[in-house]
Structures are given as C-alpha cells and as structure tokens.
Amino acid sequence: MPVHCVVLVKQVPDTANITGKAMKEDGTVNRAALPAIFNPEDLNALEMALQIKDGQGGEVTVLTMGPPRAADVLREALYRGADRAILLTDRKTAGSDTLATSYALACAVVRIAREHGAVNLVLCGRQAIDGDTAQVGPQVAEKLGLPQITYTEAIEGLENGDLTARRALPLGTETVRCTLPCLLTVTGSANRPRPPSVRRMLAGKLAATPLEYAALLERWPEFETEEALDRTLAERGQRIAVWSAADVGADGDRVGLAGSPTKVLKVDFVTLAGGDSKEVDAGRQGLAGLFEELARDYIL
Amino acid sequence: MGERREVWVFVEQEAGTIAPVSLELLGKARELAAELDGRVCALLCGHGIADLAREAIHHGADRVFLADHPELAVYRTLPFAEVAIGLVREQRPYIFLFGATPVGRDLAPRIASAARAGLTADCTDLRIGGFEHKGRTYEDLLYQIRPAFGGNLIATIVNPEMHPQMATVREGVIKLGKPDRQRQGRVERIEPSFNGRHTALQVLRREVRLPAVDLKGAAVIVAGGMGVGSRENFELIHELARVLGGEAAGSRAAVDAGFISAEHQVGQTGVTVRPRLYIACGISGAVQHRAGMDQSSKIIAINTDPHAPIFDIAHYKIVGDLRQVIPAMIEAYRGDRAGGEDA
Numbered sequence: 001m002p003v004h005c006v007v008l009v010k011q012v013p014d015t016a017n018i019t020g021k022a023m024k025e026d027g028t029v030n031r032a033a034l035p036a037i038f039n040p041e042d043l044n045a046l047e048m049a050l051q052i053k054d055g056q057g058g059e060v061t062v063l064t065m066g067p068p069r070a071a072d073v074l075r076e077a078l079y080r081g082a083d084r085a086i087l088l089t090d091r092k093t094a095g096s097d098t099l100a101t102s103y104a105l106a107c108a109v110v111r112i113a114r115e116h117g118a119v120n121l122v123l124c125g126r127q128a129i130d131g132d133t134a135q136v137g138p139q140v141a142e143k144l145g146l147p148q149i150t151y152t153e154a155i156e157g158l159e160n161g162d163l164t165a166r167r168a169l170p171l172g173t174e175t176v177r178c179t180l181p182c183l184l185t186v187t188g189s190a191n192r193p194r195p196p197s198v199r200r201m202l203a204g205k206l207a208a209t210p211l212e213y214a215a216l217l218e219r220w221p222e223f224e225t226e227e228a229l230d231r232t233l234a235e236r237g238q239r240i241a242v243w244s245a246a247d248v249g250a251d252g253d254r255v256g257l258a259g260s261p262t263k264v265l266k267v268d269f270v271t272l273a274g275g276d277s278k279e280v281d282a283g284r285q286g287l288a289g290l291f292e293e294l295a296r297d298y299i300l
Numbered sequence: 301m302g303e304r305r306e307v308w309v310f311v312e313q314e315a316g317t318i319a320p321v322s323l324e325l326l327g328k329a330r331e332l333a334a335e336l337d338g339r340v341c342a343l344l345c346g347h348g349i350a351d352l353a354r355e356a357i358h359h360g361a362d363r364v365f366l367a368d369h370p371e372l373a374v375y376r377t378l379p380f381a382e383v384a385i386g387l388v389r390e391q392r393p394y395i396f397l398f399g400a401t402p403v404g405r406d407l408a409p410r411i412a413s414a415a416r417a418g419l420t421a422d423c424t425d426l427r428i429g430g431f432e433h434k435g436r437t438y439e440d441l442l443y444q445i446r447p448a449f450g451g452n453l454i455a456t457i458v459n460p461e462m463h464p465q466m467a468t469v470r471e472g473v474i475k476l477g478k479p480d481r482q483r484q485g486r487v488e489r490i491e492p493s494f495n496g497r498h499t500a501l502q503v504l505r506r507e508v509r510l511p512a513v514d515l516k517g518a519a520v521i522v523a524g525g526m527g528v529g530s531r532e533n534f535e536l537i538h539e540l541a542r543v544l545g546g547e548a549a550g551s552r553a554a555v556d557a558g559f560i561s562a563e564h565q566v567g568q569t570g571v572t573v574r575p576r577l578y579i580a581c582g583i584s585g586a587v588q589h590r591a592g593m594d595q596s597s598k599i600i601a602i603n604t605d606p607h608a609p610i611f612d613i614a615h616y617k618i619v620g621d622l623r624q625v626i627p628a629m630i631e632a633y634r635g636d637r638a639g640g641e642d643a
Contacts, residue, residue: 133421142413172508261418261462287632
C-alpha cells in the first residue's frame with residue numbers, strides 16, 4: 001500500500017556553538033547570529049519516511065515553518081530523496097511557541113492532505129536541539145486528532161493500515177501497534193540518514209522558493225523572467241511552495257507572539273555563586289587531611 | 301479568579317509504584333499552593349491502583365482524582381489524554397505539573413494543545429511571582445525555570461493568560477519531602493468514558509529493565525569528563541568509586557566520547573544527582589553538567605586548569621593531573637583507614 005508521509009522538519013541554530021551575542025533583548029534567540037543546520041533527529045524522521053517509501057511506495061512531503069532561509073533544509077530534504085517540499089513562512093508566525101507552532105503546522109498538514117492526497121503518516125524528530133522540548137509532535141497530533149507514537153526507534157511492520165513500531169525508552173523498549181493515520185516522533189538511534197544524492201543535487205540545483213527567484217535570475221539570466229523560471233521549476237518538481245499563515249487557513253490570533261501563551265520573563269546567563277572553596281594540595285598530606293575532614297563532616 | 305486556585309500534579313505510576321518525580325512534585329505543589337492560598341490536587345490514572353491515592357495525600361495532595369479503569373492499565377496516550385483533558389475542561393486548574401519522564405513528555409503536550417495552554421518542558425525549578433507585560437500587571441504566576449539553549453542560559457517562562465499554567469519538571473531537581481501519614485484528603489473517583497479513538501493503539505510488548513546503575517541513590521559519585529582522556533584512563537574513575545563505595549559517572553562529553561555508557565551520564569540530558577560527595581575528575585564544568593550535580597552536599601573537583609568553571613562550585617579544589625591525583629587519593633584514603641584501625 002503506497003504511503004503518503006509528511007515529515008515536519010526544523011532548521012535550528014547549532015547550539016553547540018553559542019555566544020552571548022546570540023540572544024536578543026527580549027530573551028528570544030537571534031537565530032541569524034548562529035550557523036543553521038537541519039535538526040538532527042528530523043533527519044532520522046526523514047530517513048524513516050524514505051525507507052517506508054522505498055518499501056511500500058508512496059510519497060514523502062517535507063514541511064517546515066521558519067524564515068525564508070529555512071528553504072535550505074527543504075532543499076537538503078529534496079536532495080536526500082523527498083518528493084515535495086513546502087515552506088510555511090510568514091512574519092505573523094515569528095516568535096511562535098510550541099502551541100502556536102503546532103497549530104500552524106497542523107493547518108498546513110490539512111492543506112497538504114487536501115491538495116496532495118490523504119496523509120497516512122506524519123513524522124518528526126523526537127525533539128529539536130534548540131529547545132529540547134519534544135512538544136510540537138504531540139501537540140500537532142492532538143490538533144489533527146491522530147494517535148501518536150513518541151520515541152519511535154524502528155518500524156517493525158506496516159500492513160493493512162496497521163503500523164507496528166518499537167519505542168526506545170530510557171529503561172527499555174515498548175512495542176505498539178497503531179492504525180494509520182498516526183504521528184511518529186523519531187529518535188536519533190532509529191537509523192543512519194542517507195546522505196544527499198549527488199544525482200539529485202545536480203538535478204535539483206535550481207530548487208527554490210519563489211522568494212528566491214530574483215536571486216536565482218541573477219545567477220541564471222537565461223531564464224529571463226520569474227514566470228519562465230517558475231514554469232521550469234514547477235515542471236521539474238523543484239518549486240518549493242511557499243505558504244503564509246492565511247494560505248493554510250490559520251487564524252492570525254493563534255500564531256506568532258499573539259498565539260503563544262508562554263512568555264519569556266527573563267534570561268540569565270548562568271553564574272554560580274562561589275562557595276567557600278578550599279584549595280587542597282595534591283600531595284599525600286593534603287589528601288589525607290581532606291579525607292579526615294570529610295569523615296569529620298560525616299560525608300564519608 | 302474567584303474560586304481557590306488549584307495546583308495539579310499528574311501522578312505517574314508504573315505497576316502500582318508511584319514515580320519518584322511525582323512524589324517530589326506533590327511536595328513542590330504544596331509549597332506553591334501555600335503561597336497561592338490554594339490547594340493541591342493529584343490526578344491518578346491506572347487500574348487497580350486505588351491504594352496509591354493515600355500515598356499521594358501523604359505527600360501533599362488535598363484532593364485526588366482517581367480514574368481506575370481497565371483501559372488505563374498500561375499507559376497509552378489517547379485514553380490518558382482523554383481523561384485528563386476532560387477533567388481540565390471541567391475543573392480549570394490554575395497550574396498543572398508533570399514529571400519530565402517519557403510519559404509526562406508524551407502526555408502533557410497533548411493536554412496543553414487541547415486546552416490551548418502554555419507548557420514549558422524540563423523545568424528545574426518552579427516559583428510564584430509577578431509579571432508585567434504590555435502595561436498589564438499579573439500577580440501570582442508560576443515561574444517556570446529551565447535551562448535553555450544547550451544549557452548556556454537559564455530562562456524563566458510564564459503563561460500569564462491561557463491557563464492552566466503547565467510544566468514538565470525534571471526528576472531529582474526537587475528534594476523529596478517526607479510523607480506525612482496523618483494528612484487527610486479527599487478521593488474522588490471519576491468514571492472515564494472513552495470516545496472510541498483510544499483503541500487505535502495497542503501495546504503489544506513492554507520490556508523494561510531495571511537500571512543497572514543507581515546514580516540517584518548513590519551517596520558517593522566519582523565522575524569523569526573529557527579530561528580523563530581515554531576509556532583506559534577511565535578505569536581510575538571506576539577504581540576510586542569502588543574504593544569509596546560509590547558509583548562511577550560521566551559527563552556528556554565522556555559519554556559521547558565512549559569512555560562510559562549513557563546510563564552513567566550526569567547532567568541536564570542525563571541524571572540529576574545530589575549525593576553526599578561528588579568528585580568531578582577532568583570535568584570542565586559546563587552548565588549542562590553542573591545543572592545535574594550542583595546540589596551535591598560536597599563537591600571535590602580535580603582539574604589541570606586552575607580556571608576551570610567546575611572550581612566555581614567545588615568545595616575542594618585540587619589542581620593537578622587526575623592520573624597522579626586519583627592514585628594518591630586512593631592511597632591516602634586506604635592509609636587513613638588503616639591508620640584508623642591501628643588507633
């Protein structure tokens with residue numbers, strides 16, 4: 001049975017390399033100041049979807065919400081094997097917390113189903129490395145009325161509309177069976193994401209959103225007009241659709257800062273109070289004294 | 301906000317045992333409720349678990365909503381969410397807390413999504429305080445305090461308007477209070493009615509293993525970081541732990557480098573510990589790590605770099621190479637013991 005998978009992905013700042021300059025005054029993240037990468041566990045979710053397509057046939061649609069430059073992760077998804085990519089971008093959605101994000105994404109999944117056929121499976125990474133909340137997946141599932149399987153490590157079977165999956169939990173595993181459609185959140189231990197294919201990269205080097213056409217025309221003047229470029233990309237399946245909040249029928253009051261119940265009250269750089277620290281000489285006498293003191297204080 | 305403000309705790313249980321984090325949260329909920337002049341409610345779901353209601357009361361609940369039903373025998377998202385969402389809509393709690401466990405992190409976002417409430421993940425502290433926003437002043441909000449951005453920052457989050465104010469809280473960050481066996485509370489049984497969706501998912505098998513290491517229960521923890529250098533050198537960490545009767549642990553960097561396995565990891569993404577003695581060896585002291593151990597009664601840090609951040613929180617500083625310091629410590633400790641026996 002062909003399966004239509006929608007993979008929710010996120011472009012994230014590489015949190016391994018952070019400086020104080022990366023925070024704005026309002027306590028939100030200045031993403032522009034950090035290198036942006038494909039959220040690692042979203043790659044595992046994409047790989048899981050591609051494996052389902054390899055085994056069962058079907059299509060993989062990739063959806064992200066973010067600023068225009070998030071088109072980079074969509075191109076990467078296309079190069080890795082996705083069939084279709086959609087960018088949900090709108091100034092109104094800036095500053096969305098997980099609730100507002102899940103609402104906008106759920107609206108977009110509904111539109112994908114309307115335009116590109118019923119969605120059998122929604123997949124996303126277990127969590128994103130910039131927030132580590134693991135909330136958006138279950139929140140989207142609730143909005144779409146879907147059952148969810150979080151911490152999915154493997155799909156053990158998929159037939160007759162039933163999916164059997166193994167969940168990786170800190171203290172063991174759980175195997176569940178669920179009827180489709182459902183939503184999976186995928187762990188980093190699930191698989192090794194395939195690299196982008198050189199063939200797909202060459203074939204899809206023009207893949208772009210309409211927001212990027214002006215810049216593309218400077219590099220490829222032979223297309224002459226944006227309309228001509230748009231036609232060519234659409235024919236080749238390399239046009240990355242751009243949707244606004246209104247395009248997916250999202251209520252403007254439920255996205256962005258307005259639709260986000262959580263507010264950042266303050267952000268502190270971590271400074272730990274220096275206690276009464278005692279320097280201990282690493283020699284035998286110093287160490288023996290240390291153990292005597294610990295014994296006297298009933299620590300040892 | 302005429303009625304009394306309720307602080308709710310989702311009491312997680314597995315096979316008839318309440319999760320430690322739920323008991324910790326009941327104690328914290330008591331503190332918060334006292335400041336709000338409110339009361340503490342526990343939501344307890346399962347099958348054949350009515351006895352646990354009393355334990356929830358002893359740990360701080362004034363009122364326990366008990367959903368005892370065969371469909372709730374094993375945790376599954378949909379039936380649990382259905383019970384909780386129904387109750388939240390009916391009772392309108394002011395605050396709703398969950399352990400940041402796989403169950404809490406699976407369930408809480410469903411409820412927040414349905415209730416259109418704000419939810420903060422993985423809090424390490426909760427307080428009550430005020431907030432000013434766009435010319436409005438809010439009082440008595442829940443401060444949801446959590447590390448952010450890979451642990452480099454601590455963010456305080458509030459949900460001023462869309463209640464309940466929801467949070468998941470890490471296990472071990474709140475000190476477990478002593479139960480008060482005299483406490484009284486009310487148990488209200490609720491009869492769940494399911495809409496049929498809950499049958500979409502069935503649990504076929506669960507293979508739960510007991511943790512091989514008990515870092516949370518250890519009185520002494522010897523932990524190694526990147527500075528240990530290799531898996532072979534890590535044997536020194538294990539040896540010192542054995543000699544002191546403690547457990548060996550590692551920082552995230554040590555685990556990522558393969559020096560020690562993941563169940564030994566202390567820190568934000570690992571276990572939060574508060575032993576009597578914590579010996580940090582070759583650990584620089586990234587926030588990610590300190591968040592998991594800075595509540596230890598005494599901290600000894602060994603590092604070659606005299607400016608390593610770990611020294612900021614250490615009670616005892618040893619500047620030196622752990623490859624020499626640890627054997628010297630073992631010798632000093634044994635000598636000390638031998639001396640004690642002679643005397």
